[in-house]
Amino acid sequence: MIKMTVDNKLCQYRYIVGLLTIMTLLSGCAGLLNPETIESEPREDVILAMKIKSRLIESNELSAAAIHVDAKDGVVKLTGFVETSAQQALASQIAQQTDGVIQVENLLEVK
Known part of the structure; x- marks a missing residue:
């Protein structure tokens, strides 16, 4: 029973870390959606x-x-x-x- 609780907490922890990682990566890309800020060389x-x-x-x-x-x-x-x-x-x-x-x-x- 203790093992199950530890495994559940570990799974929850990994899930939260994964979500935070995805949110961080996506927030870094938010500026790319604004076409006014993108300039490229001819x-x-x-x-x-x-x-x-x-x-x-x-x-x-x-x-x-x-x-x-x-x-x-x-x-x-x-x-x-x-x-x-x-x-x-x-x-x-x-x-x-x-x-x-x-x-x-x-x-x-x-x-």
Whole structure:
């Protein structure tokens, strides 16, 4: 009889914890239902940034993981870190030679 009581309390506890977890997760998603708060980059900007990032990854001379690429209306901003000034220049060159790029702002820092 005592075992049954302990099992029942344990089941109730797990049930309450499960409900609280679900409520917490759902409340975190509530802001996603308001379309006014959601802003996204235009598709062309995202595609351009992805093209540049993939070209940086293909380069054997750069650590592309340390370089962040943002694009807006053909203007590309490179941020992050590189090892040398030659790598900094190479990243700019790769970005500039990508179709659709009008201007490159190279804010990469040399470590």
